[in-house]
Amino acid sequence: MTGEGRRIARVLLDSPLPQLDRLFDYALPEELGPVVPGVRVKVPLRTAGRVVDGYVIEIDAESDADRPLSEVDSIVSSVPVLTDALYRLARRTADRAAGSASDILRLAIPKRQVRVEKAWTADAETPVPSPEALAKAGDVIDRYSGLRDVLDGAGRAAVEAVPVLEHGHPGWTALVAAATAHTLAAGRSSIVVVPDHRDLDQAMTALEAFVPTDAIVRHDARQSNPDRYRAFLRTLEDAPCVVIGNRSAVYAPARAGLVIVWDDGDPLLSEPLAPYVHARDAALLRQEQEGSALLIAGHTRTTDAERLVQLGWLQDVRAARRILPRVQLSTPQELEQGAARMPSSAFRSARDAAAEGPVLVQVARPGFAPSLVCADCRRPARCPQCAGPLGARTRGAVPVCGWCGRAARTWTCPECSSTKLRLASSGSERTADELGRAFPGIRVIVADGTHPITRVDDKPSLVVATRGAEPLADGGYRAVILLDGARMLQAPDLRIGESCLRWWSNATALAAPGAPVHLVGIQGPAAMALATWNHAGYARAELQSRAPVHMPPTVRVAQVEGTSASVRAAVEAVRALGLPAEAVLGPVPLADDDGRVRALIRFEYGAGTAVATTLRAQVIADAVQRRRGKGRPTRASLALRLDILEPEI
Structure with a gap:
């Protein structure tokens, strides 16, 4: 907190409304006592006449005590579940996808479980892999040319996994387990993201042979709410760990030294909820923010990963001795x-x-x-x-x-x-x-x-x-x-x-x-x-075949749906940025829909920030206009999604 005067909290509201995706100032009454950033709070929302949930992002002080401010209603929990790094990742990821940070945090932070929180002691010991496990991990890492340098130098790599079985388990699970054991031995955490429960179970089996069991934190949609919250609290601790789970595990608040995304071509890694961020894109943003190592691994190479290899953003890592199937x-x-x-x-x-x-x-x-x-x-x-x-x-x-x-x-x-x-x-x-x-x-x-x-x-x-x-x-x-x-x-x-x-x-x-x-x-x-x-x-x-026709991933694509007027306004706002005429496809009527249309907007990666900001502004303006109108519409008149891969393309 800087300065002297009235304490204020800048709060991010947990709301799906796009016009509320910003920080709001609230006064902190003295009876609430000490308040730290990252805690859950309840605050009044004057326009709705009700109390909503939110997260304290900043604590500050202001000398202007006459500015009318609503007061924080209550502190839900004293545990700072939203770390500064997680908030910055959520904000940056949402901005890239033209979405709301609260939608990202809803995936990252589980619902509070009071009994679990009260039993939490935050005293986990620092786990250390055994010498035998580290020796075995070193053997696996050395099978891949340049992989050790990527792990030690916080590099980024696209890794082609060897298509073999080892001791009855897929060879890729040994690769993942060895890389995480190597990182854990250096006192750093790892985040492993896999598509589904089958991959998760197979990787868990391999991990147990390389790292201590108490260092493994499972992040699984099949878990009960208490188990998921217990695992989340473990990732808030200083002791390093290995977080492994499905697509939302990429947002785990552990301070990662390594992030691994396995089989990034699997559609299960693409979030079906707004703002529809792929785990690979979130991992790339996280690596850039935290300076961790990053492995995009798979038996195959997606065009998304290959584009980054061609740009020099990812290093191409393959087995030193290739094993080809018959x-x-x-x-x-x-x-x-x-x-x-x-x-x-x-x-x-x-x-x-x-x-x-x-x-x-x-x-x-x-x-x-x-x-x-x-x-x-x-x-x-x-x-x-x-x-x-x-x-x-x-x-x-x-x-x-x-x-x-x-x-x-x-x-x-x-x-x-x-x-x-x-x-x-x-x-x-x-x-x-x-x-x-x-x-x-x-x-x-x-x-x-x-x-x-x-x-x-x-x-x-x-x-x-x-x-x-x-x-x-x-x-x-x-x-x-x-x-x-x-x-x-x-x-x-x-x-x-x-x-x-x-x-x-x-x-x-x-x-x-x-x-x-x-x-x-x-x-x-x-x-x-x-x-x-x-x-x-x-x-x-x-x-090479997609570049001449401007198809992803050689370019990014935004899909805009809504009424004819709202889509036309969004398209005109984007055209004002100087995009070429052929960048916009449509609008075309949606089948069996009441007058709604769809347009596709293709743009270069360098224009991503400007396009996403412009389209997001149109969504907010549309939402505010509907709010001021009479009645309550049953659906948004403008819907937005970036980086789509729909068959209609």
């Missing part, structure tokens, strides 16, 4: 035949490998037959109620709509009036049914969202799994068959090639050493990248 592509003869879903070469590999152990068969979709067509004219079968796709849950079952769930017992083709249906696709269950007849006497295991399986034994079996749901196999899979590649590549998504390569590569990494991997039914750049394990080259080629 990937076999379909031959031209097999592609010409086209009818067989599993060609003879893949069938023979699966048959021979299944006699020795588990074989992985990756498919595109779950269920039995996710889509049906007319048996006569091949027109896709649609629900007569909502026009959703019809599918079959079992052979001969009544067709069911995939959107509304209604049964179509009396379906008739609107094109040819036929009442007969034909199975047009094979899901995991239908594939398992077909393989069970083709491989008599072999266990067939289905692994998908409905049948979650994390591990299978080393006995002969066929494991039919959807992408991302592949279980680990003891000793690795004796063969991997990647089906439905052509169907996967047909998705209307700008990044579908990247996504397919990531799905295939992650499945390939589960194979036993020397096991064959068959990519069935396709060739082309993505297939060749898998066969040669040249993911960086594929990402570079993708960047």
